[in-house]
Amino acid sequence: MSFSLHDSALGRQVDLVPLVTGKISVYCCGLTVQAAPHLGHIRKEVVFDVLRRWLTFSGLEVTLVVNVTDIDDKILAKAAAEGRPWFAHAYFYERQLHRATAALGCLPPTYEPRATGHIPEQLELVQELIARGHAYPAADHSGDVYFDVRSWPGYGQLSHQRIADMEPALDADPRGKRDPHDFALWKAAKPDDPATASWASPWGRGRPGWHLECSAMAGKYLGDAFDLHGGGLDLKFPHHENERAQSQAAGRPFAHPWMHNAFVTDPSGEKMSKSLANGMLVSEVVRRFDPRAVRYYLVAPHYRSMVEFSDQAVATAAAGLARLDAFVDRASARLGAVRPWTMGEAPAPQALPAGFARAMDDDLGAPAAIAQLHDSARAGNRALDAGDDPTALTALVQVQNMLSVLGLWKLDPAWPAAGGDLEPVVDGLVSALLEQRQAARARRDFAAADQLRDRLTALGLTIEDAPDGPRWKR
Ligand SMILES: [Zn+2]
Structure with missing residues (x-):
């Protein structure tokens, strides 16, 4: 085991030293299931799938936790616009996410917890933070609870910013905040929120803030300290800064190092936006290209390099993979x-x-x-x-x-x-039948040879007679 990686918290390369010999626990922030996934979302899944395969090949037992954020403002707004329950909207896109990751050859994570399945763990963490003096219910009695960024000296260390230079947290009305940078741990239910989208808490009905989910779920599945935390570069601030502050202020060592992958950009070099993304929906791209070629296109650049999207770039990747296949x-x-x-x-x-x-x-x-x-x-x-x-x-x-x-x-x-492991078996069976057909032809029993070919054709297989023997494909 001699794996090292760029720790984006320290800004330099560090050796990955397992907390428990022979094991590696990784938390990777998952997606908010509010829309169909595009290549920009899925690059992260592919990068962490490769990391997991490599560490496993290196002899480590890898636990990979990837959460699903199944409630947030966007999900509520879109579900309301569509006239269906928020959980129906979230579940619809959760299944699309699973189809997209499977289409690109990613193995399912070890665990894939949903945010709404972990409300008690999140409430416990908020109470712990209030008890330690790092969180407070909003002064305007809205029912929100905020993290007090000025109370935690480490705030800003992950993204290397001073609080004064940061963007204010825009997650709630700043009236009830001690500092505009304080972020919401718990968000009070709004009058027009569906009744199913809030849970009872000591501060009234509400739902967890996004950052809180990951701290609570990482703690539940990986413990107070774990080996590696990852996600897309866009999560470094505020999401990861806030996760780290919450967990550490609650007395949990949390994770280091931090690993962030870069984006897929459109040819103008910008981070892919929703409007530009339609042509890059995973479901669309794997219709235009062999999914393995799409994966090769995502795997081949360094994970910290931006990847520019174009059909031409994927076609070039496909040609590279074809040379290896040949x-x-x-x-x-x-x-x-x-x-x-x-x-x-x-x-x-x-x-x-x-x-x-x-x-x-x-x-x-x-x-x-x-x-x-x-x-x-x-x-x-x-x-x-x-x-x-x-x-x-x-x-x-x-x-x-x-x-x-x-x-x-x-x-x-x-x-x-x-067809997974069955494919070599199928190949062996078809090859055996083709050998029988060759033998029938050799003894000039053309009726038997044709019958074998017809049966294979009826199964959707194409038989080509090449100079070095017959070949088949579906
Ligand atoms: Zn997260």
């Missing part, structure tokens, strides 16, 4: 199919080139890792040209392992369309 197909045809490492298995020694492991251990250095992947595929192709089967086989094993670590192996069980 080597795997060619080598498998000659040497036999090789099953790579997958999640849950112990890594085999020498299963990866040192250059790939070095790159991944250095802050998930995807560009250098991908360069190694292509180097290995080129070396494998040269070995095939030269008839050096042992060298080609090593390359085949390593290329497929690298693809698997990045979640890009064609038959990874995370791909919904791949």
Whole structure:
């Protein structure tokens, strides 16, 4: 275990040292399920899926918690506009989120708690903060409760800002606040809020503030201290600054280091906005492109680099992935199919080139890792040209392992369309039938050969007779 990463709280690279030997606990802020996910949202899911795969390959037992924020102002407003309950709106988009992450080959998190399922834990945290003198009910008796930023000396350390230089918290009417930067822990129900959108509390009916949810759920599932906290760069302030302040002011060490991924931008270089995002909805992009190519496009740049979106950029990524696939197909045809490492298995020694492991251990250095992947595929192709089967086989094993670590192996069980682990079995069965058909033709029993072909065609398979034998595809 020699993984290091850029800690965005300290602004420098640090070694990831597990709190408990052999285990890593990660909290990654999830999405507010108020609209269909686009590539900008899903990049985070892909980055943390790769992190989890790499740490697992490195021999660690990884617990990944990703929350679902299923209530907030936007959800309430949109649900009201649509005339359906807020929980129906939230659940609709939660399922879309699951479809989008599955479509891009992300494994489900270890736990995926919903904010509204953890109201008691959040109320306890608010009461703890009031008892410690770091929170107060609003002076105007609105029923809101605020975090007192001036009471916590560490406030601003994560985002490296002085309170005076920060944007005021715009989450509630500032009248009841001691300082405009104080943020809402608990928000009193408004007269026009649906009755189902508030819960009883010592300060009257209301609902939790967004930041509070994550502190409470991280504490519940990962404990007072855990190894790594992540999310999109846009969450660093105020969300993560506030999470950290709440948890630490309540006497919980919380997490370090902090890992933030950059955005997907539109070609003008701006953070993707809602209006620009329609063409980048995951459901749309995976209709235009092979989902593996979309994942490759998201995986290949460094996670801290902005990624510019265009169909051309995804097409270029698709061409890169096709070169790797071509080597795997060619080598498998000659040497036999090789099953790579997958999640849950112990890594085999020498299963990866040192250059790939070095790159991944250095802050998930995807560009250098991908360069190694292509180097290995080129070396494998040269070995095939030269008839050096042992060298080609090593390359085949390593290329497929690298693809698997990045979640890009064609038959990874995370791909919904791949049929998971059944695909090699299907391939073996179809190949056996094709061999029978070849044998029938060899003995000039064309009726039997045609019958076998017709049965395969009826199952939706296309059979091509190539010079080196028949091939099939769906
Ligand atoms: Zn969060």
